Amino acid sequence: MKLDTSGLESVAPFLGVSSELVGGLSGAPYFELPNTANFDRFQKDAIQMVKPAKGTTTLAFIFKEGVMVAADSRASMGGYISSQSVKKIIEINPYMLGTMAGGAADCQFWHRNLGIKCRLHELANKRRISVTGASKLLANILYSYRGMGLSVGTMIAGWDETGPGLYYVDSEGGRLKGNRFSVGSGSPYAYGVLDSGYHYDMSVEEAAELARRAIYHATFRDGASGGVASVYHVGPEGWKKLSGDDVGELYYMYNPITPSTVEQEMTDVAGP
Amino acid sequence: MARYDRAITVFSPDGHLFQVEYALEAVRKGNAAVGVRGIDTIVLGVEKKSTAKLQDSRSVRKIVNLDQHIALACAGLKADARVLINRARIECQSHRLTVEDPVTVEYITRYIAGLQQKYTQSGGVRPFGLSTLIIGFDPYTGAPALYQTDPSGTFSAWKANATGRNSNSIREFLEKNYKETAGQETVKLAIRALLEVVESGGKNIEIAVMTREHGLKQLEEAEIDAIVAEIEAEKAAAEAAKKAPPKET
Numbered sequence: 001m002k003l004d005t006s007g008l009e010s011v012a013p014f015l016g017v018s019s020e021l022v023g024g025l026s027g028a029p030y031f032e033l034p035n036t037a038n039f040d041r042f043q044k045d046a047i048q049m050v051k052p053a054k055g056t057t058t059l060a061f062i063f064k065e066g067v068m069v070a071a072d073s074r075a076s077m078g079g080y081i082s083s084q085s086v087k088k089i090i091e092i093n094p095y096m097l098g099t100m101a102g103g104a105a106d107c108q109f110w111h112r113n114l115g116i117k118c119r120l121h122e123l124a125n126k127r128r129i130s131v132t133g134a135s136k137l138l139a140n141i142l143y144s145y146r147g148m149g150l151s152v153g154t155m156i157a158g159w160d161e162t163g164p165g166l167y168y169v170d171s172e173g174g175r176l177k178g179n180r181f182s183v184g185s186g187s188p189y190a191y192g193v194l195d196s197g198y199h200y201d202m203s204v205e206e207a208a209e210l211a212r213r214a215i216y217h218a219t220f221r222d223g224a225s226g227g228v229a230s231v232y233h234v235g236p237e238g239w240k241k242l243s244g245d246d247v248g249e250l251y252y253m254y255n256p257i258t259p260s261t262v263e264q265e266m267t268d269v270a271g272p
Numbered sequence: 273m274a275r276y277d278r279a280i281t282v283f284s285p286d287g288h289l290f291q292v293e294y295a296l297e298a299v300r301k302g303n304a305a306v307g308v309r310g311i312d313t314i315v316l317g318v319e320k321k322s323t324a325k326l327q328d329s330r331s332v333r334k335i336v337n338l339d340q341h342i343a344l345a346c347a348g349l350k351a352d353a354r355v356l357i358n359r360a361r362i363e364c365q366s367h368r369l370t371v372e373d374p375v376t377v378e379y380i381t382r383y384i385a386g387l388q389q390k391y392t393q394s395g396g397v398r399p400f401g402l403s404t405l406i407i408g409f410d411p412y413t414g415a416p417a418l419y420q421t422d423p424s425g426t427f428s429a430w431k432a433n434a435t436g437r438n439s440n441s442i443r444e445f446l447e448k449n450y451k452e453t454a455g456q457e458t459v460k461l462a463i464r465a466l467l468e469v470v471e472s473g474g475k476n477i478e479i480a481v482m483t484r485e486h487g488l489k490q491l492e493e494a495e496i497d498a499i500v501a502e503i504e505a506e507k508a509a510a511e512a513a514k515k516a517p518p519k520e521t
Contacts, residue, residue, distance in 0.1 A: 136370055
């Protein structure tokens with residue numbers, strides 16, 4: 001008697017008939033087993049591999065005039081500073097920004113991918129995508145790669161028809177709407193400055209200075225953050241880069257050296 | 273497993289897709305359906321063949337909701353309609369889930385039309401035998417919209433349109449008598465158009481009215497009868513007026 005194993009077969013797609021035609025759901029459910037030696041630990045191992053790389057400080061907050069986005073520019077591999085000039089604020093499109101924390105390649109690639117999706121949405125629907133929609137697209141993609149070792153901790157900031165929008169999206173598949181976020185190893189320090197100095201009714205200059213100070217303080221205390229503090233503003237017309245200051249120079253700006261009074265003038269030694 | 277790699281819908285030597293044209297024939301045999309777009313109201317009307325005595329008429333609703341703000345009426349194969357409507361309903365919810373926003377009328381029309389087109393260019397399947405009239409309000413701008421799709425997968429927006437049996441006569445009537453209307457006037461225009469080809473009476477017409485605030489409302493038989501009576505009275509008055517003028521010299 002031949003065993004009936006038809007239940008174990010996955011639905012082979014007919015040539016030319018995509019599985020979309022079959023109600024959008026494929027046949028018998030099945031899952032592929034990962035090709036690793038250790039089923040129980042491989043997910044954790046993957047995450048551990050990229051964990052150190054979230055050495056960064058990024059922040060974003062919504063205020064009266066829009067969204068302020070700021071980040072440092074240091075990339076570190078353990079104790080080695082691999083770069084002081086990484087662009088951690090990614091320009092998705094002229095009215096939306098994303099910040100980078102975690103795996104640099106992951107962030108860059110998926111933000112560019114998000115940019116493509118946003119543009120396609122615009123072309124198909126003759127209207128810009130909302131910040132809500134864009135962040136949801138990214139969150140859904142990251143969720144589908146959950147457990148496979150992507151390391152992304154990003155904030156999507158933009159201005160759409162409903163006003164300023166800010167979402168935090170990460171590679172665990174989490175997505176949060178909020179007014180103030182900071183992501184990275186330097187975020188506790190940045191939160192300290194940001195939360196104590198925040199008012200909704202700030203002007204653009206005040207908000208930029210607050211953002212700059214918060215990044216500066218984080219780079220001062222956190223070894224994995226440093227380089228250049230970039231500050232961007234997202235307004236109704238789109239984003240605009242406001243400043244990019246080396247944090248070393250910012251230190252002397254905030255802590256100027258007062259020349260001590262000299263008690264005795266040194267006179268020229270009259271040469272023989 | 274049998275593989276269907278032969279398409280049923282293939283070009284004829286003179287460039288026709290006969291299966292699609294035959295599907296359009298099936299549509300032409302289906303019950304009449306009319307859609308009229310007003311300023312703040314959109315109306316769908318469908319010819320209802322008299323229900324058999326033992327049949328529960330509520331299970332034969334011909335105008336259906338795709339979402340809170342979108343409704344659809346169709347002419348043609350009703351079983352195909354059921355499949356298409358289910359897929360469209362899923363897509364409406366899927367869109368809400370992925371972008372946290374309701375679909376626009378244009379989006380869901382494009383989806384349905386895309387689906388109809390897919391079945392004209394795949395192996396082992398035949399086209400859907402129905403044309404749809406899709407109405408709704410844009411969730412962002414609040415603008416009313418009426419779209420039509422057909423078995424070939426084309427779609428376009430209309431101010432008023434008809435499909436199904438005798439749709440040409442209805443469309444001619446609408447072309448002659450259409451004007452921008454609001455509220456009850458739009459309903460009357462749709463019913464007048466449908467009455468051109470359907471026996472008068474509330475039991476032969478199904479009407480649904482969509483407004484921005486209240487969504488889709490199916491009219492009761494009694495309400496339809498009342499409006500039909502109004503229309504007949506207006507017609508009679510117009511006839512009488514035509515004969516009256518000589519008196520006023």
